[in-house]
Amino acid sequence: MKVLAAMSGGVDSAVAAARAHDAGHDVTGVHLALSRNPASYRSGARGCCTIEDSNDARRAADVIGIPFYVWDLSERFHADVVEDFMDEYAAGRTPNPCLRCNEKIKFAAVLDRALALGFDAVVTGHYAVLREGADGLVELHRSVDAGKDQSYVLGVLDQHQLRHSLFPLGDTPKTRVREEAAARGLLVADKPDSHDICFVADGDNAGWLREKLGDRAPNHGGAIVDDETGEELGRHEGTYGYTIGQRKGLRIGTPAQDGRPRFVLDIEPVAGTVRVGPRERLAVHGLEGIRPRWCGTEPTSLQGTVQLRAHGAEHRAEVEVSGHGADQRVSVRLLDPAEGIAPGQAVVVYDGSRVVGSATISATHRSPAGASA
Amino acid sequence: MGTRRRTLGDVMTPPVYLDHAATTPMVPEAVEAMVEQLGRAANPSSLHASGRAARRAVEESRERVAAALGCRPGEVVFTSGGTEADNLALKGLAWARRGQDARRRRLLTTAVEHHAVLDPLEWLATAQDFVVEHLPVDAEGALDLDAVARALAEPDEVGLISVMWANNEVGTVQPLPEVVAAAREHGVPVHTDAVQAVGVLPVDFAASGVEAMSVSAHKVGGPHGVGALVVRRDLELAPLLHGGGQERDVRSGTLDTPAVVGFAVALELAVVRREQHAAHLAALRARLVEGLRRVVPDVVLNGPDAPEWDTRRLPGNVHVSFPGCEGDSLLMLLDARGIECSTGSACSAGVPQASHVLLAMGRDDDAARSSLRFTLGRPSSEADVDAVLDAIGPAVERARAARL
Numbered sequence: 001m002k003v004l005a006a007m008s009g010g011v012d013s014a015v016a017a018a019r020a021h022d023a024g025h026d027v028t029g030v031h032l033a034l035s036r037n038p039a040s041y042r043s044g045a046r047g048c049c050t051i052e053d054s055n056d057a058r059r060a061a062d063v064i065g066i067p068f069y070v071w072d073l074s075e076r077f078h079a080d081v082v083e084d085f086m087d088e089y090a091a092g093r094t095p096n097p098c099l100r101c102n103e104k105i106k107f108a109a110v111l112d113r114a115l116a117l118g119f120d121a122v123v124t125g126h127y128a129v130l131r132e133g134a135d136g137l138v139e140l141h142r143s144v145d146a147g148k149d150q151s152y153v154l155g156v157l158d159q160h161q162l163r164h165s166l167f168p169l170g171d172t173p174k175t176r177v178r179e180e181a182a183a184r185g186l187l188v189a190d191k192p193d194s195h196d197i198c199f200v201a202d203g204d205n206a207g208w209l210r211e212k213l214g215d216r217a218p219n220h221g222g223a224i225v226d227d228e229t230g231e232e233l234g235r236h237e238g239t240y241g242y243t244i245g246q247r248k249g250l251r252i253g254t255p256a257q258d259g260r261p262r263f264v265l266d267i268e269p270v271a272g273t274v275r276v277g278p279r280e281r282l283a284v285h286g287l288e289g290i291r292p293r294w295c296g297t298e299p300t301s302l303q304g305t306v307q308l309r310a311h312g313a314e315h316r317a318e319v320e321v322s323g324h325g326a327d328q329r330v331s332v333r334l335l336d337p338a339e340g341i342a343p344g345q346a347v348v349v350y351d352g353s354r355v356v357g358s359a360t361i362s363a364t365h366r367s368p369a370g371a372s373a
Numbered sequence: 374m375g376t377r378r379r380t381l382g383d384v385m386t387p388p389v390y391l392d393h394a395a396t397t398p399m400v401p402e403a404v405e406a407m408v409e410q411l412g413r414a415a416n417p418s419s420l421h422a423s424g425r426a427a428r429r430a431v432e433e434s435r436e437r438v439a440a441a442l443g444c445r446p447g448e449v450v451f452t453s454g455g456t457e458a459d460n461l462a463l464k465g466l467a468w469a470r471r472g473q474d475a476r477r478r479r480l481l482t483t484a485v486e487h488h489a490v491l492d493p494l495e496w497l498a499t500a501q502d503f504v505v506e507h508l509p510v511d512a513e514g515a516l517d518l519d520a521v522a523r524a525l526a527e528p529d530e531v532g533l534i535s536v537m538w539a540n541n542e543v544g545t546v547q548p549l550p551e552v553v554a555a556a557r558e559h560g561v562p563v564h565t566d567a568v569q570a571v572g573v574l575p576v577d578f579a580a581s582g583v584e585a586m587s588v589s590a591h592k593v594g595g596p597h598g599v600g601a602l603v604v605r606r607d608l609e610l611a612p613l614l615h616g617g618g619q620e621r622d623v624r625s626g627t628l629d630t631p632a633v634v635g636f637a638v639a640l641e642l643a644v645v646r647r648e649q650h651a652a653h654l655a656a657l658r659a660r661l662v663e664g665l666r667r668v669v670p671d672v673v674l675n676g677p678d679a680p681e682w683d684t685r686r687l688p689g690n691v692h693v694s695f696p697g698c699e700g701d702s703l704l705m706l707l708d709a710r711g712i713e714c715s716t717g718s719a720c721s722a723g724v725p726q727a728s729h730v731l732l733a734m735g736r737d738d739d740a741a742r743s744s745l746r747f748t749l750g751r752p753s754s755e756a757d758v759d760a761v762l763d764a765i766g767p768a769v770e771r772a773r774a775a776r777l
Contacts, residue, residue, distance in 0.1 A: 067709070071701065113775045114775075117702060
């Protein structure tokens with residue numbers, strides 16, 4: 001096959017490209033430039049869109065012996081990922097830009113362009129397994145390295161996208177990938193993993209949001225309120241500085257009457273109110289999801305597991321799907337309650353190791369009966 | 374997962390190299406002359422016999438360069454290439470002229486210069502308190518002479534004017550004689566970046582009337598890493614590199630004798646062969662443009678068209694827009710078939726920016742991004758042109774489908 005290897009400049013995508021090349025595919029390497037002004041993005045080894053990363057990707061392509069280009073996706077990335085990230089935070093939700101990037105950029109804009117240019121598939125360094133199921137559909141599964149599993153951020157891919165994807169690293173633990181990179185003479189073998197959000201240069205999400213959103217956010221400043229008594233405990237400079245489940249940095253002067261720590265329970269972006277309370281009130285027993293994306297056949301109901309954040313725990317769950325098209329909804333009853341779940345995050349549904357699909361969390365339920373908290 | 378398609382990766386050898394404006398192969402005579410020098414250990418500043426021999430090779434090269442460019446040997450300052458020559462001319466002149474008269478803060482140039490001119494000027498503006506004015510061009514990329522006249526209305530404030538001899542992207546030859554006439558009237562020195570013009574246009578420093586001129590070796594069949602600033606002796610120039618005082622104290626640093634020798638040999642040959650060479654390129658250019666219009670009817674030639682292109686365009690330049698395509702996609706598809714060209718746009722970190730040249734010519738962002746630059750050179754043949762014409766149709770079709 002003719003395959004396009006998306007090369008971030010990191011070790012995983014380099015080894016993935018090398019493996020695709022070894023497998024006899026005709027591989028072309030592409031580094032996705034996601035910022036017009038790379039210096040404004042994260043520097044050093046932490047991100048994936050600096051000049052240094054572009055050079056690392058280029059050198060990896062040289063060593064593998066494949067052609068290499070830089071594709072400018074900065075406008076699409078800004079419109080589809082960065083703007084969305086800001087809009088979601090301004091609306092009091094907690095988005096996951098990596099899922100969004102996979103859905104809109106890597107496996108959409110890039111894949112579409114690759115297919116049109118005559119490629120058959122896109123290969124990436126994600127830790128996940130693709131395998132053909134009994135029904136002939138391509139299935140997405142968790143990787144064998146549970147600690148590195150990235151099936152969660154791929155839960156937005158549909159059958160068309162999966163059919164034109166290759167994830168050569170899913171069967172390999174990360175440590176072996178690094179060893180293989182070293183053995184192949186790839187200089188990125190010991191380059192640190194990227195983490196956090198690539199377009200937030202210093203890793204300070206709240207600071208970045210404060211600078212970008214500024215007065216635009218309707219929630220610029222407001223009260224921190226005790227969820228039970230309604231008492232105002234303090235003030236904040238924008239709800240985007242808070243995440244549900246957050247304990248530190250609340251800047252509340254008076255301690256709780258029972259002396260126990262308080263956590264962010266809820267964020268009301270329009271009113272600008274941050275509600276806090278004791279830990280036991282964080283527990284979420286159910287949630288609602290919108291904008292579902294299915295990897296294969298759409299289920300109607302399912303007993304399986306769900307994952308609620310990247311590298312988060314698995315929760316046993318009962319999933320019900322209702323409605324069709326844009327109105328389709330997903331209801332999840334969590335048999336194992338979860339904490340710190342915020343609207344905007346993605347719920348990814350699994351059947352064993354297989355990813356069934358995903359949805360964006362629109363509401364959470366704090367009682368086992370399903371009443372909204 | 375789909376069947377094997379034939380468009381990408383079917384590499385043919387040898388590649389069809391049509392990016393001679395980026396660089397062109399060294400002529401064998403220059404390689405030979407360099408290799409002979411490379412075996413010798415000598416610093417041309419040394420006083421012993423070996424040093425004198427190296428110095429003699431450098432000075433003979435300087436004389437050959439001067440003869441080829443129509444200047445005196447003492448006006449040739451060897452540099453590390455065109456970029457350094459531009460930087461030396463612009464910064465050196467700007468500082469020296471302001472040192473003479475503090476009012477001279479305005480630096481004039483065109484909107485279509487190479488980054489080796491634009492960026493030093495930008496630095497002078499942001500870090501050195503100068504004011505840069507980018508004079509507009511017409512739809513073909515030629516400088517607006519009325520704008521030159523207006524900008525020179527207050528000549529006491531002007532430090533210099535820099536106008537390229539011919540544009541590296543779209544090949545437009547600038548009205549340099551008119552610029553020189555206007556500037557001379559007001560006593561404003563003119564610098565020209567002649568990197569693309571030498572070897573294809575008649576370039577004579579003295580006859581041109583400019584005060585300073587940048588040239589590069591590797592564009593005329595010489596080695597990389599060497600070039601020259603030709604600059605009148607009566608012009609004060611502040612140095613960029615301080616040190617051993619080489620090159621009449623304007624450009625310190627041990628001269629690269631083999632490179633200087635290779636440069637002189639290549640430049641001399643390029644000038645001797647110029648007319649024949651230019652005719653060869655012009656014939657191929659006509660074949661390529663005519664063929665592209667036949668295969669892709671809506672292709673747009675950027676810059677001067679026939680018949681004016683005989684005098685107003687570099688003979689080896691074909692810069693075209695393919696509406697509805699990304700130049701990047703086309704470049705990749707052609708590269709996979711062994712055809713090498715350029716998107717004609719500046720690249721930093723490999724991130725393509727829409728060409729400032731096309732934007733200055735009034736084209737929109739889409740047109741700027743849909744362009745390819747084919748530049749012909751000494752080894753180019755009709756077979757190279759025909760290879761492009763064979764490949765471009767399917768490539769354009771695919772690139773249109775692939776548009777983001």
